Amino acid sequence: MKKIFIIGVVASGKTTLAKRLSQKVSVPCYELDSIVHHQTSTGRHKRSAEEQIEVIKEIDIHGTWIFEGTDRESYQCLYEMADTIIFLDTPLWTRRIRILKRFLKQNLGIEKCHYKPDILMLKMMYTWTRDFEQNRSGFEAKLKKYKEKVIRLRDNNDLDFT
Template sequence: MKKVFLIGSVASGKTTLAKRLSEKMNIPWFELDSIVHHQTPKGRIRRTPAEQLEVIMEIDKKGAWIMEGTDRDSYQYLYTMADTIIFLDTPLTVRKIRILLRFLKQVLGVEKCAYKPDLMMLKMMDKWTRDFEQNRGNLEAKLMQYKKKVTRLKDGSKLNDLL
């Protein structure tokens, strides 16, 4: 595993697993939300799909990587680029609880985030979760195309099985 594409829904545990993999394998990890939404001194701006591809290609030139995020149209090429695809398929109830706990921690200032943790963002996370479930069939069909390099996990506790 030198190029790992880690995908899953909101609050599936992608970032936690990516950090752990990165430490164990000594490979840099990149949060795709940070590539899509670039932080500037004036705030977050959304890169175009072409700009996102440019950033990802620069990262790819440097060698091994772990990229984690949801399944967005703007970075479909990662399925081909990756030598390993990990689908973190955490149960829906676990994700919903995590979304609520994350929101509370962010509002209380216990957990940092790059966005404003307000009720609108909480509603958006719920919407993205529903969208993910409604479009699950499309993702499953896509994963079938790459089945030789796909690993499905229900949670990140099986990390040692991957290595």
């Protein structure tokens, strides 16, 4: 595994898995949210799809990588570029609990985030989760095209690091 794309819906455990895997195999990991929403001296700015692809291609030039994120149109190149695609298919009830816990931790200052953890964002996370489940069949069809390189996990602890 030299180029790993970890994909899943909100609160599936992508970032946690990417960081653990990065340490284990000594490969740098990148949060796709940080590529989309670029931090500058004047604040966070959303890159265009073309700019996002440019950043991804620039990282790819340097060799090995782990990208983690949700399924966006601008990330489609990663399905082709990756030699391994890990789909974190965490149960819906687990994700719903994680979304609420994350919201509470962020508002208590226990967990950092790159966005404003307000009620609107909380609602959006639940909306994205619902939308993913309603459109799951389309996502599953996309994964079938890459079945030879897809690993499906129900939990971010299911990957054997030995």
